[in-house]
Amino acid sequence: MSIAKTYLPKEAEEKWYSYWLENNFFRSVPDDREPYTIVIPPPNVTGVLHMGHMLNNTIQDVLIRRARMKGKNACWVPGTDHASIATEAKVVAMLKERGISKKDLTRPEFLDYAWEWKEKYGGIILDQLKKLGASCDWERTKFTMDDNLSEAVIDTFIHLYKKGLIYRGIRMVNWDPHGKTAVSDEEVIRKEVNQKLYYIRYQVVVDELSMMSESVATHHSPLTARYLTIATTRPETIMADAAICINPNDERYMHLHGKKVFIPLINREIPVILDDYVTMDFGTGCLKVTPAHDLNDYELGQKHHLPVIDILNDDGTLNEKAQILVGEDRFAARKKIAVMLEEAGALDKVEEYKSQVGFSERTNAVIEPKLSMQWFCKMDEMAKPALDYVLNGDIKLIPEKFINTYRHWMENVRDWNISRQLWWGQQIPAWYLPNGEYIIAKTREEAFEKSRIKNQDLRIEDLVQDEDVLDTWFSSWLWPISVFDGFKNPDNADINYYYPTNDLVTAPEILFFWVARMIMAGHEFRGEIPFKNVYLTGIVRDKLGRKMSKQLGNSPDPLDLIGQYGADGVRVGMLLCSPAGNDLMFDDSYCEQGRNFYNKVWNAFRLVKGWEVDNSLTNPNQVAIDWFDSRFNQAMIEIEDNFGQYRLSEALMATYKLVWDDFCAWYLEMIKPVYLQPIDSETYKRTIAFFENILKVLHPFMPFITEELWHDELFGERDRLDCCIVAQLPINGEINSRLLADVENVKQIITQVRNIRNSKQISPKEALVLSVKANSGINYLAYKAILSKLANLSELNFVNDKVTGASSFLVSTDEFFVPLNENIDVAAETERLQKEKDYLIGFLRSVNAKLTNERFMSNAKPEIIEAEQKKKADAEAKLKIIEEGLSGLAN
RNA sequence: GGGAGUUUAGCUCAGCUGGUUCAGAGCAUCUGCCUUACAAGCAGAGGGUCACUGGUUCGAACCCAGUAACUCCCA
Numbered sequence: 004m005s006i007a008k009t010y011l012p013k014e015a016e017e018k019w020y021s022y023w024l025e026n027n028f029f030r031s032v033p034d035d036r037e038p039y040t041i042v043i044p045p046p047n048v049t050g051v052l053h054m055g056h057m058l059n060n061t062i063q064d065v066l067i068r069r070a071r072m073k074g075k076n077a078c079w080v081p082g083t084d085h086a087s088i089a090t091e092a093k094v095v096a097m098l099k100e101r102g103i104s105k106k107d108l109t110r111p112e113f114l115d116y117a118w119e120w121k122e123k124y125g126g127i128i129l130d131q132l133k134k135l136g137a138s139c140d141w142e143r144t145k146f147t148m149d150d151n152l153s154e155a156v157i158d159t160f161i162h163l164y165k166k167g168l169i170y171r172g173i174r175m176v177n178w179d180p181h182g183k184t185a186v187s188d189e190e191v192i193r194k195e196v197n198q199k200l201y202y203i204r205y206q207v208v209v210d211e212l213s214m215m216s217e218s219v220a221t222h223h224s225p226l227t228a229r230y231l232t233i234a235t236t237r238p239e240t241i242m243a244d245a246a247i248c249i250n251p252n253d254e255r256y257m258h259l260h261g262k263k264v265f266i267p268l269i270n271r272e273i274p275v276i277l278d279d280y281v282t283m284d285f286g287t288g289c290l291k292v293t294p295a296h297d298l299n300d301y302e303l304g305q306k307h308h309l310p311v312i313d314i315l316n317d318d319g320t321l322n323e324k325a326q327i328l329v330g331e332d333r334f335a336a337r338k339k340i341a342v343m344l345e346e347a348g349a350l351d352k353v354e355e356y357k358s359q360v361g362f363s364e365r366t367n368a369v370i371e372p373k374l375s376m377q378w379f380c381k382m383d384e385m386a387k388p389a390l391d392y393v394l395n396g397d398i399k400l401i402p403e404k405f406i407n408t409y410r411h412w413m414e415n416v417r418d419w420n421i422s423r424q425l426w427w428g429q430q431i432p433a434w435y436l437p438n439g440e441y442i443i444a445k446t447r448e449e450a451f452e453k454s455r456i457k458n459q460d461l462r463i464e465d466l467v468q469d470e471d472v473l474d475t476w477f478s479s480w481l482w483p484i485s486v487f488d489g490f491k492n493p494d495n496a497d498i499n500y501y502y503p504t505n506d507l508v509t510a511p512e513i514l515f516f517w518v519a520r521m522i523m524a525g526h527e528f529r530g531e532i533p534f535k536n537v538y539l540t541g542i543v544r545d546k547l548g549r550k551m552s553k554q555l556g557n558s559p560d561p562l563d564l565i566g567q568y569g570a571d572g573v574r575v576g577m578l579l580c581s582p583a584g585n586d587l588m589f590d591d592s593y594c595e596q597g598r599n600f601y602n603k604v605w606n607a608f609r610l611v612k613g614w615e616v617d618n619s620l621t622n623p624n625q626v627a628i629d630w631f632d633s634r635f636n637q638a639m640i641e642i643e644d645n646f647g648q649y650r651l652s653e654a655l656m657a658t659y660k661l662v663w664d665d666f667c668a669w670y671l672e673m674i675k676p677v678y679l680q681p682i683d684s685e686t687y688k689r690t691i692a693f694f695e696n697i698l699k700v701l702h703p704f705m706p707f708i709t710e711e712l713w714h715d716e717l718f719g720e721r722d723r724l725d726c727c728i729v730a731q732l733p734i735n736g737e738i739n740s741r742l743l744a745d746v747e748n749v750k751q752i753i754t755q756v757r758n759i760r761n762s763k764q765i766s767p768k769e770a771l772v773l774s775v776k777a778n779s780g781i782n783y784l785a786y787k788a789i790l791s792k793l794a795n796l797s798e799l800n801f802v803n804d805k806v807t808g809a810s811s812f813l814v815s816t817d818e819f820f821v822p823l824n825e826n827i828d829v830a831a832e833t834e835r836l837q838k839e840k841d842y843l844i845g846f847l848r849s850v851n852a853k854l855t856n857e858r859f860m861s862n863a864k865p866e867i868i869e870a871e872q873k874k875k876a877d878a879e880a881k882l883k884i885i886e887e888g889l890s891g892l893a894n
Numbered sequence: 895g896g897g898a899g900u901u902u903a904g905c906u907c908a909g910c911u912g913g914u915u916c917a918g919a920g921c922a923u924c925u926g927c928c929u930u931a932c933a934a935g936c937a938g939a940g941g942g943u944c945a946c947u948g949g950u951u952c953g954a955a956c957c958c959a960g961u962a963a964c965u966c967c968c969a
Contacts, residue, residue: 008931008932009932009934359969404898404899405898407897407898407899408897408898408899408966408967408968411897411898411967411968412967412968415968511966511967512966512967515967542966546905546906548964548965579906579920579921580906580907585900585907586965586966587906588905588906590905590906592905592921592922593906593921595934596920596921596934598934599932599934599935600934601934602932602934602935603931603932603934603935605931605932606931606932606934606935607931607932608931609931609932610931610932611931612931613931648910650908652907652908653907653908653919656908656919656920659920660919660920667931667932668936671931675931678929678930679930754937754938757937757938758937758938758939760937760938761925761926761937761938761939762938764926766927766929767927767929767936767937768929842915843915846915850915852952852953853913853952853953856952856953857952858951858952858953859913859952859953860952861952862951862952862953863913863952863953864913866913867913867914870913870914871913871914873914874914874915877915878915
């Protein structure tokens with residue numbers, strides 16, 4: 004069977020992915036083996052695969068595949084998140100297209116549409132993951148609104164309520180006027196925005212007393228006496244003002260103490276209050292206090308017992324309390340009121356101003372601070388043990404630098420607003436009685452039972468369930484437990500076997516609102532950690548360092564990339580540029596490098612496959628075989644070490660160099676028979692065995708091409724289940740370090756000879772003579788075959804004296820001579836040697852300085868001193884040889 | 895404003911306990927090769943004041959202090 008000239012990723016990817024599925028290689032059920040478990044960070048059902056997912060899931064798949072190949076029972080649980088606000092927004096948009104408005108629908112009707120949407124589009128992202136090669140146990144696929152998972156959410160709510168950890172209260176929340184819901188602090192993205200700062204004049208209410216004092220206090224100009232000016236970016240909220248606040252120490256405004264002012268346009272009187280909260284040097288030093296529409300103002304208002312006047316509707320339009328511009332959107336109102344103020348002579352000036360504005364992560368609407376009745380979950384009690392797990396190392400964060408950030412957040416944790424004014428999600432199990440009291444119960448019936456204790460006359464229809472649903476994260480935080488049904492059946496075989504899970508791979512931006520809360524939930528509901536290691540990936544940016552986003556259009560479509568470079572190429576590309584915890588500057592060229600890499604593997608395979616075997620030949624390659632064997636074993640340790648430290652890109656790079664440099668560029672070149680000549684059977688057999696091992700090491704990074712090659716007839720007949728995906732990684736073999744060191748010297752010699760060719764423009768085809776004056780103990784005779792082949796030598800001889808008239812070089816302390824037909828350029832050669840000599844003299848000076856320094860000799864560790872002494876001896880030996888060479892040239 | 899992090903070759907990054915001929919890797923670049931596995935390749939080469947300034951030390955890319963630039967988190 005011949006092999007195609009190039010590897011065709013698409014075919015292989017489809018073929019092997021379905022083969023793996025058909026043979027249940029991804030399936031995991033508890034058994035005697037040690038488990039290795041990852042739960043996927045569930046992507047939003049609304050999501051389509053983006054580069055962040057690619058990175059994240061590539062890492063998880065590499066870890067899972069490697070664990071599988073190390074004999075662990077590897078289980079990767081996939082699933083999706085119901086993403087209440089994002090999904091609800093999509094459904095609303097879909098309905099709008101069909102000419103349906105959400106407010107014309109009943110809750111059950113709306114939910115029917117939502118489920119319809121979920122069934123239709125919810126699986127897309129998981130299908131996309133399959134294209135990447137993700138080896139999830141798809142039979143375990145979960146959704147955060149599956150019956151069991153939703154039930155767990157409700158039970159959890161009730162549990163925490165009974166413990167007194169959930170309460171209801173009026174709070175200033177982040178209001179998303181487009182989603183018409185509160186969102187958590189973590190879902191607000193702050194961006195710097197160019198705004199305008201409006202300076203607005205408020206007329207001071209003049210009474211007789213102040214008129215008198217004004218006439219006395221002549222140092223005030225009439226204007227400042229009659230008006231005060233405030234600076235605001237939000238002129239449309241002046242109708243909600245409750246006071247003007249000034250700093251009590253501000254000398255400019257002493258005359259305003261105890262005064263009142265008129266709000267322009269509506270002429271409502273508000274007091275001037277004093278508080279050192281106001282910064283004197285910002286704006287005018289006068290702050291308008293608008294308790295209903297700013298968090299800080301709200302707190303200030305509470306302190307000074309100011310009224311709260313909310314002039315905005317839920318959708319961000321002005322209501323009747325605004326008196327003017329009623330029904331206008333807040334931003335339209337801002338423009339209009341500026342004109343009105345101008346006309347009324349109340350607008351002093353307008354300045355450009357940069358400030359931070361909060362945007363909703365889900366809808367990108369400008370967040371409106373708003374007071375409302377919400378449900379909260381107390382955090383401080385739960386945060387403590389969750390912090391301890393990380394501080395005492397039970398849970399490792401990778402990289403460790405995130406521990407600080409984690410601690411900072413956990414020590415300053417705020418209560419969690421868990422209610423959302425949406426329909427899509429788990430509805431809060433609170434039942435209101437006609438008198439306003441409420442009962443927490445799992446079902447209406449249960450609530451009814453409880454309510455009848457208080458009031459015999461109630462009918463079941465009188466109970467009204469809370470309209471709100473729970474924050475999506477209130478289901479996500481249960482994920483590692485709920486995917487194994489650990490709430491309903493806390494002692495089931497799955498949860499006992501798989502939990503705690505091993506590694507969690509996620510983005511640092513959700514360290515707090517997901518990772519931290521999962522740790523809390525793990526402790527609260529199972530008394531143990533949910534996972535042992537948290538690998539935090541970076542943010543995928545473009546090569547200019549910009550975050551990838553739809554708006555910028557700088558994100559490549561992952562599926563296009565896979566089409567272009569193959570899944571293996573993209574996987575390698577992602578990992579090549581992804582140090583743990585650092586952002587990565589992604590560029591297509593990394594995928595190209597990945598593609599080039601598997602192309603290299605493919606071609607190496609073609610080479611080996613093309614060989615004819617002649618059983619009568621003896622094996623001339625034992626040295627090369629022993630060397631690569633050692634080198635491979637050495638690389639295995641290196642790679643294992645890198646994986647142990649979660650240095651995935653380094654593990655990949657070590658693999659890359661093992662395959663490309665050591666195997667292809669050196670080993671295969673060492674053993675490669677002359678064109679059309681056969682190879683001996685021993686070398687052939689060993690090389691195929693090496694290749695098989697290489698496929699295993701490569702598999703977690705490049706699952707498809709390795710599986711494709713694995714099944715080639717070169718490796719003989721394979722059973723149906725004998726697949727690379729379940730092959731076991733080779734156990735560590737012996738390392739002959741002497742051999743490894745010798746071959747490093749041999750490689751240097753080869754490079755030096757090639758160098759001479761290059762500089763003298765001698766064709767690689769022309770064979771050269773190499774004379775060795777061996778001063779070290781290396782037996783170069785053993786490497787004669789390799790040297791002759793790779794340096795193309797016609798002769799390798801050993802000499803006791805220097806060879807004159809030859810190009811020479813030094814490797815370690817051994818001297819090498821290449822006699823050339825042409826004359827040696829004495830001047831150039833002298834210069835070269837002189838340079839080397841100067842360097843060595845300088846080097847020796849620094850070594851000697853250490854060795855003659857008493858403090859060094861008394862303070863340094865003995866090994867260090869020994870090393871310095873060896874350096875000195877080596878350098879002196881080299882120096883001697885170079886000096887001899889120089890005097891030889893001089894004669 | 896508070897906290898954390900980063901700064902090493904053109905780019906992306908290693909450099910682990912201060913001590914190896916320590917200044918590294920991959921990519922990119924340059925030179926020469928279409929040498930029948932691979933031009934998606936082969937063989938070579940050139941790139942760096944380790945951000946800056948001081949300090950500690952026999953010895954600093956590494957430890958300390960300060961400065962600058964950038965990034966992130968919180969307000």
